[in-house]
Amino acid sequence: MAGITWQLATVAQVREETPRVRTFTLALPDWGGHLPGQHVDIRLTAEDGYQAQRSYSIASEPRSDPARAAQIELGVERVRDGEVSPFLHDVLEAGDRIEVRGPIGGYFVWDGTALEPVLLVAGGSGIVPLMAMIRHRSAIGARVPVTLVYSSRTRDDVIYYDELERLAGNSDGLRVIHTLTRAQPPGWAGFDRRIDRHMLETALDGDARSTQAFVCGPTPLVESVAEALVGLGFPPSQVRTERFGPSGG
Amino acid sequence: MTTTDAPEIDDLTLDANAVGGLLMELFGTDMTAAASQCAHCGNRGPVATLLAYVHAPGTVLRCSICTEVVMRIMRTADGRYLVDARGAAFFRV
Secondary structure (H helix, E strand, C coil), rough: CCCCCCEEEEEEEEEEEEEEEEEEEECCCCCCCCCCCCEEEEEEEECCCCCEEEEEEEEECCCCCCCCCCEEEEEEECCCCCCCCHHHHHHHCCCCCCEEEEEEECCCCCCCCCCEEEEEEEEEHHHHHHHHHHHHHHHHCCCCCCEEEEECCCCHHHHCHHHHHHHHHCCEEEEEEEEECCCCCCCCEECCCCCHHHHHHHCCCCCHHHHHHEEEEEHHHHHHHHHHHHHHHCCCEEEEEEEHHHHHH | CCCCCCCCCCCCCHHHHHHHHHHHHHHCCCCCCCCCCCCCCCEEEEEHHHHECCCCCCEEEEEECCCEEEEEEEECCCEEEECCCCCCEEEEE
C-alpha cells in the first residue's frame, strides 16, 4: 500500500524569484522521485501544538543524478495574511529543517511520454507545477509541442522569465506566450489583458480534440480558461485543472 | 437564488488536488486520479475535479457540476478521521 508519511527535510537553498515568490530547495532523507505536476504538503507546528499545513507544488523536474535525486525545489508565493507562506519567506533559511510529505497527486501530472501536443495555461504562481513539466520536457529531450500561456500582473511578477526565454529560444517546440494584466513595460510586445478565448485560440497550434491542456492558477482564472477551452473544442476530460487560492497561504 | 446552502464559487474555492495528501492518508493511495460519481446528479469524473472547501471546520468536497456535498472529512479530538461520503455513489480505488 502506498502510504504517506511525514519526513524532516533540510532546506538546502533559498532563492528569490520575484519580490513575492521564492524557491526553496529541500533535501529529503527518503525520496523515491516525483512526477511533474505533483506537490508536497508542508506542516508547521507551533510550541503549543497548533499545526498549520499547506500544499506547495514542486517546480523541479524529476532527477536521476544521485547527487540531486533527493532534492526538490518548491515555488512559494508569499500570501498576505497567510499562515504558512510568510513563515517560509521570512523565517526559513538554509540549514533549517521542516516537515514534508509527498509526492502527492496523480491527476495533474504529465510524465512526458504522451505524444499529444500540450497547452499549458498559468496564472501567477500557478506556473510552478507547469514549470516542472517544461523542465522535464527539456531534460528528457522530448519534442512534443508545448505552448505555455502565462498571465502575470507585471513584468516583475513573472516567475522564471529568463529560463522560459532561454528554453523557448531552443526552437525545439516550446512556445511561451506572456500576458501582463496590470502594467506593461515600454515596448512590451506581448498581450496586456486577462487570458480570454481569443488569446487561447491564438495559442492553440493544432486540433483541440487531440491536445492535452493543463490549467493552474487562481480559481476565477481556472474556471474561465477551462470554459473557454471547452468552447474551443477541447473534450472536458482533456482539460486538467488545479486551483490555487489564498487558502494555499 | 438557489435554495441550497451551496457556497458561491469564488477564489476561496480550491479543488481536491489540494487535499490529495489528506486523501492519501485516508485511503492509502492516490485518490486525485480516482474515478468518482456524485450520488446527487450522477456526474462522473476524477476526484481531483471536486471542489474543495478547506476553510470550514474539516474539509468539504463538492460536485463541480451540481455543487452538492460529495464528502466531508472531520478530524476528531483523538486524532482520528470521520469521513461522511454519502454524497458519493462510488470511488474507484
